[in-house]
Structures are given as C-alpha cells and as structure tokens.
Amino acid sequence: MMTRPVIVPPATPAPETGAEIALSVRGLTIALPKSMERRFAVEDVSFDLRRGQILCVVGESGSGKSVTANTLLGLLPRAMKTTAGSITLEGREVIGMGAEDLRDLRGRVVSMIFQDPLSALNPLMTVGAQVDEAMAAHGIGTPDTRRTSTIALLQEVGLPDPALMYHQYPFRLSGGQRQRVMIAMALALEPTILIADEPTTALDVTTQAQILTLIRDIQRRKGMSVMFITHDFGVVAEIADSVVVMEKGHVVEEGPADRVLRAPRHEYTQRLIAAVPHLRGDDRPKPAGAEEPPVLEVRNLVKTYASGSALLRTRRVVPAVQDVSFRLARGSTLGIVGESGSGKSSLGRLLVRLMEADSGQILFEGEDIAPLPEPKFRSFRQKIQMIFQDPFASLNPRMTVGTILTVGPMAYGVKASDARAQAHEMLQLVGLDRGAFGRYPHEFSGGQRQRIGIARALMFRPRLLVADEAVSALDVSIQAQILELLERIQRETGVSMVFITHDLRVASQICDEIAVMHKGRIVEHGPPSQIFMSPRSDYTRELVAAIPGEDFQRGAAAVALT
CATH class of the missing domain: 3.40.50.300 (P-loop containing nucleotide triphosphate hydrolases)
Incomplete structure (x- = not known):
C-alpha cells in the first residue's frame, strides 16, 4: 500500500471565502480505474484562487494537476469518477452541473489554454474560423464583427501579419504560433477565470517570456483570475502570486510564491526546485574523436x-x-x-x-x-536516427512497444529473435523494465514515451x-x-x-x-x-x-x- 505524502500546512491562514474567491476547491477526490497503479488521481485536494491573482499549480507528470483543471471544466474522462468534494466557480457548484450549464460556463466564465495546441486545434479549420467559432457558439456578434475581433486578438497575442494568419491552417504554423492561437481562442469571450495548462512548456525562451508577460498584462488589465499549471519553478518565479505544489494526487505544500520559492518546506518542493536546469557557462572536455574527421x-x-x-x-x-x-x-x-x-x-x-x-x-x-x-x-x-519532439505522435498507438522497436531492424533483415533480444536490451538501457515490451504507448507517461523514442532510435x-x-x-x-x-x-x-x-x-x-x-x-x-x-x-x-x-x-x- 502506498504511503500518503506528508502534507505541509500553509504558512498563512486560508483566504476568506466569498467575494474575494473566484474559484474554491474543497476535498476533491477523483477515482482512477482499478487497473491503474494508484486508487485516486487526486485525493482530498483543497485550494482557493483569489480574484485578480495568479495561482501556480506545480508538480510532475501524474501529480494530478491537469486532472484537477479538466474537472473544473467538466472535461474529466469517463474512466475517472469524482467520488467526493466540491468545486465552486464564481459562486456556482460545478460538480454535478448539467451539460448545457457547463457549455455556457466554458469560454464565457472560464477558459482553458491546453498544453498541446496541435491536438487541441482542428486541422481542417483555418485559424480564423476556430477563433470565430468560439464567439459564434455563444452568439457573439455578426460574421463581420467577429472577423474584426479575431484579427485584433491574433494581433494582441503577437502573431505576425494577423490578416494573413486568419486564413492559415494550424499545420502551417510553428509550435509557438499555434500556442498563441490557443491563447487568442481562450481570450475571445473575455472570461473572468483563465486556466493555463503548461502553455509555455514547448515555447522558446523569448516567446515564453512574451506569453508570460501577455498573460500577466491581460490578467492585470482585466482583473482576471489565472490558474497556471506548470512544472517549471523558473516560470513560477516570473508570474505567480501564490503556489500549490502537488505530488501523486495530494497537495503537499501551498503558500505565497515568494515564501515557497525562497524557503520551501516539503522535501518534494525542494527536489523540484533543485531539478530546474540553470545556465552553465563552462565548456565540457573535448570528446576523444574531436581531432578526427567530422562525422x-x-x-x-x-x-x-x-x-x-x-x-x-x-x-x-x-x-x-x-x-x-x-x-x-x-x-x-x-x-x-x-x-x-x-x-x-x-x-x-x-x-x-x-x-x-x-x-x-x-x-x-x-x-x-x-x-x-x-x-x-x-x-x-x-x-542517422531522429528523436522526435512529441513522443506520443511519433509512436504508433496500434503497436506495442516491442513491435515499435523491432519492426525497423526486421525490415533491414535482422532476425525476429535477435531484434527482440536487442529491444529488451535497449529498454533496459533507457531505464524501462521488460514488461514495457508488451504494452502500448498510451499506457506510459510522457517521460516514459520519450525513453521509448530514444530506445527506438538506438535500435x-x-x-x-x-x-x-x-x-x-x-x-x-x-x-x-x-x-x-x-x-x-x-x-x-x-x-x-x-x-x-x-x-x-x-x-x-x-x-x-x-x-x-x-x-x-x-x-x-x-x-x-x-x-x-x-x-x-x-x-x-x-x-x-x-x-x-x-x-x-x-x-x-x-x-x-x-
């Protein structure tokens, strides 16, 4: 049986309920399917998002950050069930809310910026049509006024040549540009609460800085409340007013951002801060083959x-x-x-x-x-082999890991038995057990899928x-x-x-x-x-x-x- 992490109490008293609170989560517990490695995705999670502030929810993959965010919008997968708790959003109870009321809530009261814009955007619709659709679904404006508003939004989030960008399809844009489109869609109805699920993870440093500045500026200008999900304490240092740290479905630490950053109390928080890469300016020793002809x-x-x-x-x-x-x-x-x-x-x-x-x-x-x-x-x-950016998109979801690893070498004439033996060797090399051989990509975390991608390249x-x-x-x-x-x-x-x-x-x-x-x-x-x-x-x-x-x-x- 898993030991529940030690919970460090907040350094300050819990904020008052009422007009100051935009979002209140109390005792939220969400059950996982019986086949999973733990019983609950989140268990007894409580926190408040104060009006006009930015709350950063920090934790590793599998800590329950995104599950909590999806529950706020009624987007929880059917395999997961809310077994206890309450979510109050601008005074309205979300748990048990009907589908029509949830649809009215999304976009108008609360919007979400998803982590992966490529999978969140419709590949068959232009950028302009998708932002326009968000407004049209709530009966906002006419086609002409929506087009004008969409182009203004695309300009506000820093996309080049917004009038031309309006007609582009998502696959023609870079990752950073697609994320900006997602932010424009989320802001289309000027919600009072914005949930940002790792919106800067895949962005370059200058774009990341611009997006963080943009979100902070919009939040201050419009008095919006922001729940910002991230694993990077560098981002927390830039943007957060308060912080909630989650580990394996539990809140282990919370408090004002400055206190959590400067004097973290929980060992897990300390490890996360220590793991953030810092800029090194020293040079590595030259490799043995440096004097040979270049590869x-x-x-x-x-x-x-x-x-x-x-x-x-x-x-x-x-x-x-x-x-x-x-x-x-x-x-x-x-x-x-x-x-x-x-x-x-x-x-x-x-x-x-x-x-x-x-x-x-x-x-x-x-x-x-x-x-x-x-x-x-x-x-x-x-x-010459490549490790791709998105391990989920680059791994065939219909193939087991063993097939993914062995199909390439076998196409080049390697015997099936030799390919399987080599696949087991590579899985061990990248830190995965032998049981991974017969499982499918969706059964692994993002970090594990990336290890599979590395193993495939090394085959x-x-x-x-x-x-x-x-x-x-x-x-x-x-x-x-x-x-x-x-x-x-x-x-x-x-x-x-x-x-x-x-x-x-x-x-x-x-x-x-x-x-x-x-x-x-x-x-x-x-x-x-x-x-x-x-x-x-x-x-x-x-x-x-x-x-x-x-x-x-x-x-x-x-x-x-x-």
Whole structure:
C-alpha cells in the first residue's frame, strides 16, 4: 500500500471565502480505474484562487494537476469518477452541473489554454474560423464583427501579419504560433477565470517570456483570475502570486510564491526546485574523436517554403534555412538553439532527409547525402536516427512497444529473435523494465514515451542522433533524467548528436558547441562559455536575457537543499 505524502500546512491562514474567491476547491477526490497503479488521481485536494491573482499549480507528470483543471471544466474522462468534494466557480457548484450549464460556463466564465495546441486545434479549420467559432457558439456578434475581433486578438497575442494568419491552417504554423492561437481562442469571450495548462512548456525562451508577460498584462488589465499549471519553478518565479505544489494526487505544500520559492518546506518542493536546469557557462572536455574527421559537415544548406496563391494575393514565401554551415565532431554534441520559426526543426528534418534541401551539401562521414535518391539513401537511415519532439505522435498507438522497436531492424533483415533480444536490451538501457515490451504507448507517461523514442532510435546503433526538442515537454526532474541518459549513451556508444532545443538552460547542460539560429541563419556559433557568458550577437543576448527566473535559479537549488 502506498504511503500518503506528508502534507505541509500553509504558512498563512486560508483566504476568506466569498467575494474575494473566484474559484474554491474543497476535498476533491477523483477515482482512477482499478487497473491503474494508484486508487485516486487526486485525493482530498483543497485550494482557493483569489480574484485578480495568479495561482501556480506545480508538480510532475501524474501529480494530478491537469486532472484537477479538466474537472473544473467538466472535461474529466469517463474512466475517472469524482467520488467526493466540491468545486465552486464564481459562486456556482460545478460538480454535478448539467451539460448545457457547463457549455455556457466554458469560454464565457472560464477558459482553458491546453498544453498541446496541435491536438487541441482542428486541422481542417483555418485559424480564423476556430477563433470565430468560439464567439459564434455563444452568439457573439455578426460574421463581420467577429472577423474584426479575431484579427485584433491574433494581433494582441503577437502573431505576425494577423490578416494573413486568419486564413492559415494550424499545420502551417510553428509550435509557438499555434500556442498563441490557443491563447487568442481562450481570450475571445473575455472570461473572468483563465486556466493555463503548461502553455509555455514547448515555447522558446523569448516567446515564453512574451506569453508570460501577455498573460500577466491581460490578467492585470482585466482583473482576471489565472490558474497556471506548470512544472517549471523558473516560470513560477516570473508570474505567480501564490503556489500549490502537488505530488501523486495530494497537495503537499501551498503558500505565497515568494515564501515557497525562497524557503520551501516539503522535501518534494525542494527536489523540484533543485531539478530546474540553470545556465552553465563552462565548456565540457573535448570528446576523444574531436581531432578526427567530422562525422557531419553541412555546407551552405538552403530550404524555402512557399504557400498560398499569387493570383489570390495569399502567396507566402518563408526562407526556413538560409546558407547554413557547420561541422560536428565525432562523439560530440552540437546544440541548435533559437526561437520558434527560426529554422531549427527544418534543419533537423533536412539532416535526416525527411525533406529535400533546395541547395547545399550534407556530408555524412565524407559522403554528400543531400542529392541521393531515396533508394540509395536507405542504407544511411540505420546510421542517422531522429528523436522526435512529441513522443506520443511519433509512436504508433496500434503497436506495442516491442513491435515499435523491432519492426525497423526486421525490415533491414535482422532476425525476429535477435531484434527482440536487442529491444529488451535497449529498454533496459533507457531505464524501462521488460514488461514495457508488451504494452502500448498510451499506457506510459510522457517521460516514459520519450525513453521509448530514444530506445527506438538506438535500435540501429546509429552514428548520428538528431534530437528535436527531445525534452521540451517533460517535467524538470524527468528532463534531468533524460539528459543524463543521453549523456551516458553518448559516452558508452560514441554517438554524435545534433541537439535542437529552445531552452538555453538545457543546451548549456549537454552541448559541446552551440549554434544560434535566427530567421533561418546561424547568427553565432561557439562554445557555451562564449554563447552564454559573452555573447557577440544582439539576438543571442536577447535570448539569454529572456530565460525565465534565471536570477532566482542561480541560488535556488543550493537554498532548497540546505
């Protein structure tokens, strides 16, 4: 039987109920299906969101943060049942509320920004139509006034060329741009309460800073109450008025943000703060293969995207990668950092030939693979593997983990028995037990799915790994484990890595060299000591300055563990 965590009482008395409280949760308990590893998703959870304040709910994956938020909106999955508790939202009881009343509540009184904008947005509708739909569902305005309001919202959340963006489909936007669309939809009806479920997790540091500033500005200007769900105490330091810390379905600590950040009482809170990556400016020792010929050399690589119609004046040309050149030494890691839309992921896809370059060379172990037709390039796919940003979308939900790991090697002629043995070996290498072999992706947490993605990439024993935002959506503690795992794998196998990330703190932990991309170009390239401590480019200086909570993080880990 699991031991319930020790609950640390709040440092200050619970806030008064009544007019000051926008949201009150009391004794909330939600049961999980019997097959799960614990009985309750959340148990006896109580907290208040004061009117006009930002409450940050912090915890790792599986702590119950998102389950609590979804319950507030009546979006709890059917497999979960609310067995006890009360949720009062602007004076109205949510538990037991009918479907019609819940629909009226959503958007108008309370709105939610979801963590994954790609799955939350309709791929068959334009951006403008989806924001417009949120207003039309509540009978707001006419088509013309809604269009005007939508374009104004798209401009308010910082999207470029809002009139053109109105007609774009979600797949044409970067991750940061899609998140801004989600925020525009959530603000369409000017709700009094905003629930933000990890809205900045997958965003670059400057976009993250802009979104945090935007939410704080809107909250102050409109007197809105915000429940901000996050796993990053750096974000908490930037935005929170008060904090609730959750572990395995229980509230283990709560209080004013300054007190929780500076003097955390619970051991779990201390561990979370200590796990937040801080910016390192020292250089790693050179790998053993640094003096050998590079495993990868890129020369003058170019890729341009074109969309729309010149006839309809919707033609859009985006130079994704412009004249990019770099070298990657054997056994070393090159970090590619930059904002959303800077060309990082496009560069990664070019390197593994998931799309064709317009011009330039990609020399892998001395051979130019850029112009090779697919049949000739096929033999290189075993040597060049990719770890994708979204492990859930990149894993086939209809296949077991064992099939996912073995189907690739078997397609290249490996015997089924040998492939299975190797799969078990890789699962052990990435920290998963043998039982994972027969399970499906949806049965794992985000961090575990990312480990499966790493295991799949390693099944071919590659010489080059391209990791595209491989830890961006993970909790800070899981993130630290994955970074340690990648570093250990690199030491043991000698694999070279291109590590694409928007998080400069993460890049400083694992990379030997850093290339900073801006609008498709590399604007600065050098060791971490130069990039983070003495940046030469104005753009790099802006990126470093935008890291959330960096002043707090420099000393927080040491304070938390004393």
